[in-house]
Amino acid sequence: MTDPAALLLALRHADGTFPSGGFAFSQGLEARAALADDFGPFDLAAFLADQVLRRWAGADRVALVRAHRAAADLDRVATVDAEVEASTASEPLRAGSRRNGLAFLTAHRRLGTPGAEAYHRRIREGMAPGHVAVVQGLLWARLGLDETTASAMGGHVAVIGPATAAIRLGLVGAIEAQTAIATVTADLAAVCRRPIADGQPFSAFLPVVEIACARHATGDLRLFSN
Amino acid sequence: MDVAISPSKTVPTRLGAARVGIGGPVGSGKTALVERLIPALAERGVSLAVVTNDLVTAEDAERIRRSGLIDPARVVAVEAGACPHTVIREDPTLNIAAADDLEAAFPDLDLILIESGGDNLASTFSLDLVDWWMFVIDVAGGDDIPRKKGPGVIRCDLLVVNKIDLAPHVGVDLERMTREADAVRSGRPIALTVCRDGDGIDAVIDHICRDVLLR
Numbered sequence: 352m353t354d355p356a357a358l359l360l361a362l363r364h365a366d367g368t369f370p371s372g373g374f375a376f377s378q379g380l381e382a383r384a385a386l387a388d389d390f391g392p393f394d395l396a397a398f399l400a401d402q403v404l405r406r407w408a409g410a411d412r413v414a415l416v417r418a419h420r421a422a423a424d425l426d427r428v429a430t431v432d433a434e435v436e437a438s439t440a441s442e443p444l445r446a447g448s449r450r451n452g453l454a455f456l457t458a459h460r461r462l463g464t465p466g467a468e469a470y471h472r473r474i475r476e477g478m479a480p481g482h483v484a485v486v487q488g489l490l491w492a493r494l495g496l497d498e499t500t501a502s503a504m505g506g507h508v509a510v511i512g513p514a515t516a517a518i519r520l521g522l523v524g525a526i527e528a529q530t531a532i533a534t535v536t537a538d539l540a541a542v543c544r545r546p547i548a549d550g551q552p553f554s555a556f557l558p559v560v561e562i563a564c565a566r567h568a569t570g571d572l573r574l575f576s577n
Numbered sequence: 578m579d580v581a582i583s584p585s586k587t588v589p590t591r592l593g594a595a596r597v598g599i600g601g602p603v604g605s606g607k608t609a610l611v612e613r614l615i616p617a618l619a620e621r622g623v624s625l626a627v628v629t630n631d632l633v634t635a636e637d638a639e640r641i642r643r644s645g646l647i648d649p650a651r652v653v654a655v656e657a658g659a660c661p662h663t664v665i666r667e668d669p670t671l672n673i674a675a676a677d678d679l680e681a682a683f684p685d686l687d688l689i690l691i692e693s694g695g696d697n698l699a700s701t702f703s704l705d706l707v708d709w710w711m712f713v714i715d716v717a718g719g720d721d722i723p724r725k726k727g728p729g730v731i732r733c734d735l736l737v738v739n740k741i742d743l744a745p746h747v748g749v750d751l752e753r754m755t756r757e758a759d760a761v762r763s764g765r766p767i768a769l770t771v772c773r774d775g776d777g778i779d780a781v782i783d784h785i786c787r788d789v790l791l792r
Contacts, residue, residue, distance in 0.1 A: 370667070370668040370669065370670045372668060372670045374658045374660060374663050374664075374668055375656050375657065375664065376658070377658075450674070454671045454673075457670045457673050457677065458670050461705070516658070519659040520659065574659035575658055576656040576658070
């Protein structure tokens with residue numbers, strides 16, 4: 352990317368200061384860290400690598416890219432959204448993705464991003480679930496961000512969210528977290544280069560995290576939504 | 578790449594129920610205040626809903642739901658992601674979405690109370706989220722709280738000093754505390770309450786009705 356305007360736009364929308372609701376979701380990290388006695392000590396770099404390679408690469412990124420390509424046609428976007436709903440087995444992760452998507456959309460509605468109000472109406476009418484990867488693809492496309500950039504932005508957000516959660520939980524220090532993020536950057540970039548076919552189905556396999564999330568959802572004490 | 582770098586410079590005006598924030602330190606009496614406000618506002622014909630931001634559990638939301646004072650469906654809990662000030666200031670989108678959902682579910686709503694998780698004296702509400710906000714402190718926290726000039730104490734629309742009945746028991750000079758609060762707030766309103774007994778609640782309601790609901 353050489354256009355500074357495009358780079359600045361991407362930085363702003365993928366930055367941790369952009370209000371998206373993402374800070375309240377650890378994507379299973381809090382739950383997984385709590386199972387250290389059963390599954391071994393928590394390792395942020397390993398957790399992030401699993402998130403990228405076993406979930407984001409085959410599921411969230413595919414949804415984001417397909418929604419990005421469909422952005423001019425909200426019916427097609429809603430079809431992708433429905434597939435995400437149907438293919439996300441873990442209820443806490445599925446519900447968290449919908450809530451995160453709605454919060455993200457809420458900021459864009461107020462900012463007047465094209466498509467945000469119309470898609471929010473569909474969610475309100477029960478015509479679309481509003482998963483975060485889908486609304487990212489839709490709105491970043493409508494802002495003029497190209498597919499590769501939007502994909503990298505989604506990957507960045509998917510990594511910094513859990514990393515920030517780990518810092519808040521006191522599992523790692525802020526500098527140590529940067530080291531863990533750096534270890535998955537090459538994987539993230541490689542995933543972003545993979546082609547995605549039109550209509551490509553979603554795939555993810557993170558059984559330990561999903562089991563941990565299920566336990567976490569019924570627990571009395573938790574700092575994060577999932 | 579054809580990027581949109583010059584979007585609308587103004588955020589559209591929001592129509593709907595008024596949104597009032599309630600912040601303050603842990604244990605100062607925020608939930609007790611909400612419990613007193615619910616029946617008192619209902620008595621004045623105000624249609625109400627509540628959003629809570631519990632830090633670790635959904636205890637505050639459950640306490641209000643089970644109080645029998647309000648339809649439990651009108652009470653929503655939003656997790657604070659280990660960071661109570663983020664969800665009311667830096668990134669209030671989850672709370673805004675929750676309030677929007679309540680408005681859609683209950684079109685007659687006049688007012689949504691948004692209770693923050695317990696935080697420190699630097700806690701403030703974003704005006705993206707609320708139209709007006711209160712900050713609750715209590716005398717047992719020490720009569721030097723106003724002198725510390727925390728942003729929450731200084732910038733709120735109404736400072737609520739709660740548990741004033743405890744002042745003689747915790748060595749607090751309430752008159753001095755009130756005078757100092759008045760000074761740091763440049764004369765902006767202060768309410769003295771005992772939320773547990775309902776003392777002073779009418780004055781808080783008067784402020785909400787006059788300053789927020791324009792009644």
